Amino acid sequence: MKVSMTQSRHGFTDGILPEACASRAVLDHVTSKWGVLVLVALSEQTLRWGELRRVVEGVSEKMLAQTLRTLEADGFVLRLAHPVIPPRVEYSLTSRGRDLAQRLLPLMDWIADNADSILEGHSAAR
Amino acid sequence: MKVSMTQSRHGFTDGILPEACASRAVLDHVTSKWGVLVLVALSEQTLRWGELRRVVEGVSEKMLAQTLRTLEADGFVLRLAHPVIPPRVEYSLTSRGRDLAQRLLPLMDWIADNADSILEGHSAAR
Numbered sequence: 669m670k671v672s673m674t675q676s677r678h679g680f681t682d683g684i685l686p687e688a689c690a691s692r693a694v695l696d697h698v699t700s701k702w703g704v705l706v707l708v709a710l711s712e713q714t715l716r717w718g719e720l721r722r723v724v725e726g727v728s729e730k731m732l733a734q735t736l737r738t739l740e741a742d743g744f745v746l747r748l749a750h751p752v753i754p755p756r757v758e759y760s761l762t763s764r765g766r767d768l769a770q771r772l773l774p775l776m777d778w779i780a781d782n783a784d785s786i787l788e789g790h791s792a793a794r
Numbered sequence: 795m796k797v798s799m800t801q802s803r804h805g806f807t808d809g810i811l812p813e814a815c816a817s818r819a820v821l822d823h824v825t826s827k828w829g830v831l832v833l834v835a836l837s838e839q840t841l842r843w844g845e846l847r848r849v850v851e852g853v854s855e856k857m858l859a860q861t862l863r864t865l866e867a868d869g870f871v872l873r874l875a876h877p878v879i880p881p882r883v884e885y886s887l888t889s890r891g892r893d894l895a896q897r898l899l900p901l902m903d904w905i906a907d908n909a910d911s912i913l914e915g916h917s918a919a920r
Contacts, residue, residue, distance in 0.1 A: 687852040699825035699906065725876035726813040726815075743915045764908070773906045775897040776817075779824065783816035786890070789869045 697742055698768065702727050704736040707761070708776055710745065713770035714760040742766055812846065821870055826896065828853050828861040833887070834902055837895035840886040870894055 686692070697703055705724045715723065721732060731757060736759060739745040744765035750756040761769060796914060812818070823829055831850045835841060841849065847858060865871040872890035876882040887895060 685906065690913045694905050694909040694912050695830065696827065697832055703824055704821065710873045741916050742912050755805045768904065769902040775901060778894065778897045779820050781816045782890070783820040786820050786868050790867050
């Protein structure tokens with residue numbers, strides 16, 4: 669049996685997302701432990717640093733900073749520093765970030781709806 | 795500003811997927827480095843171990859085994875061992891796995907379509 673994804677409608681040639689290809693890198697950013705949660709949080713509203721720290725429960729200062737930097741570099745997140753005293757920095761989704769969130773939210777909704785029964789299966793199988 | 799996601803249509807209470815909640819665990823499985831790629835690979839066709847190793851380029855034996863075990867325990871993947879000689883073991887998506895893949899594929903398609911321009915932005919910004 670020949671496995672070829674070359675004609676796949678998912679745009680993957682030479683198998684699923686070859687190691688060296690750009691989509692693998694972007695996939696890693698988007699599905700990183702904290703990337704998903706930050707994107708979902710910002711899909712609801714613009715948030716300040718401290719608000720993100722609260723909403724994305726469990727994220728460390730270091731990981732939040734790193735996640736935001738990656739999402740900013742990818743053009744998903746906009747960092748807006750207001751020239752006021754005390755300083756106010758707000759994070760929001762760019763137009764590209766909203767495009768992404770639109771594809772991410774149905775997945776997150778499905779997970780939220782099904783997680784309990786999925787993990788119940790674990791205990792049942794043990 | 796009060797940040798409350800309690801009324802969110804995404805089913806998240808107390809912020810985005812509280813640390814202790816089931817959806818966070820399932821999210822980690824589904825968006826694990828290899829979990830996504832295995833799910834996408836199996837969404838196209840039933841595959842044998844060696845085929846999965848080839849298609850999910852870069853995965854080690856150990857990580858593939860671990861990923862398949864988790865996805866099987868979550869009820870996404872079905873492992874079918876045919877009683878033949880030589881042994882033949884096939885992996886496919888369960889009905890729940892297909893439900894999940896249906897939400898995952900639009901995201902993967904979008905990433906595949908946009909990855910190049912996303913990473914080009916990186917170099918442009920440097």
